[in-house]
């Protein structure tokens with residue numbers, strides 16, 4: 037019979053045990069390796085500051101640390117932020133590491149056939165098409181058309197409204213809307229107008245955010261556990277399933293809208309500056325070839341929206357927060373804008389000339405520094421195809437998941453110097469006033485090697501145009517004491533958003549002379 041008097045011991049023992057662990061982890065930051073549990077208990081204890089805990093371990097262990105797997109997890113996790121290891125895995129020995137079926141299972145919402153989830157020949161094929169789409173001259177024309185339009189017709193009216201109404205606004209949400217509309221235009225040719233005064237429900241990007249939280253948990257717990265949770269349908273897995281439905285509905289809607297346009301002979305014409313991945317797919321355009329299977333289109337279109345929106349808006353949010361904390365940087369950005377755009381104003385369509393964004397060296401540097409400190413994709417995982425020895429001397433094999441932490445790399449004094457944790461845009465500017473280019477295995481925010489991000493230039497154009505238009509025309513006052521921390525997710529969203537008030541810098545004219 038159950039002895040009710042003995043009942044508390046079932047709780048007291050684990051509590052004392054975890055307090056004990058908690059005390060000693062302060063003395064030694066490396067995780068404890070416990071029988072059966074491996075280092076899982078240590079991970080759970082630090083779950084809310086996961087990225088900082090990893091950074092702390094890696095700084096202490098000179099950039100490499102093996103987390104022994106548990107009986108439950110059944111694989112080892114090798115943490116690294118050592119640039120030599122990163123170069124070895126991502127570039128020099130690229131063909132010997134893959135994302136693998138483990139990765140595809142965790143990221144199943146983005147489809148098996150898409151660029152993100154594929155490896156080897158399938159990946160090569162998809163990447164070739166994606167690059168052809170982005171490098172086509174029509175894409176440049178599209179950018180020159182939609183970026184100024186979005187600022188003029190989307191961002192400025194909303195900011196004017198928020199400013200006139202003296203509203204408190206979640207800047208993260210506002211930036212998410214800006215980049216979501218932009219992402220939809222390049223992926224499908226339709227503008228969902230989520231950036232409008234009524235702040236309509238967004239659907240897709242919120243669904244992706246929910247999915248990203250569930251995917252992080254899938255990295256931390258055994259597959260059997262998250263699969264059981266998914267089958268029972270509760271918690272994060274339930275949210276992921278709902279998100280999946282939202283993304284599928286989004287795709288169905290986009291497809292039927294486009295088909296209707298085609299049937300009515302109303303397709304957007306390329307010579308009118310309209311060029312989108314969906315148009316290319318459906319018209320069998322030279323860049324994408326014959327129309328592929330529907331699943332391939334769904335996977336790549338949703339992945340392109342995710343790749344564009346789920347990264348650029350995160351970077352911009354941290355940028356505005358960092359600028360608010362570093363008035364010296366804000367002053368320098370304002371001065372640079374005034375020097376380059378003072379005569380004509382900035383936010384009128386003919387004046388957002390994308391090639392002129394190159395003049396904004398300090399703004400570019402401040403964005404690089406943001407991306408270094410707060411990489412929107414904070415880590416990458418690769419699995420070796422065969423046993424290998426890394427430049428750090430560590431041995432890995434097919435049973436090792438190698439986690440490369442971009443967030444930790446930014447916090448390594450051996451990589452970025454004693455001031456690595458400080459926001460210093462100046463570190464990105466050469467003595468003759470140009471942008472300093474760092475190798476991708478050191479500045480890992482866009483990945484490195486053959487799988488490096490193909491949208492880096494597009495992201496900088498979008499981020500610079502958005503940030504410049506806002507800072508040149510408005511004062512953004514971030515609410516003091518609002519808690520700012522990252523979400524537990526594979527993306528680096530702020531957990532509580534970024535609350536701010538916006539006011540026009542001058543009533544008439546809007547720009548500064």
Ligand code: HEM
Nearest residue numbers: 343344347348351412413481482483487489490491494495
């Ligand atoms: C600040 C913004 C951005 C950041 C920090 C970023 C970062 C990254 C990272 C870390 C990866 C590697 C992901 C992985 O393999 O798991 C990646 C891949 C990719 N990115 Fe970006 N990205 C950004 C913006 C964009 C934009 C605007 C686009 C498209 C227009 C884009 C398109 C892609 C694509 C298609 C891939 C897959 C490449 C491949 O697997 O070969 N990204 N990006």
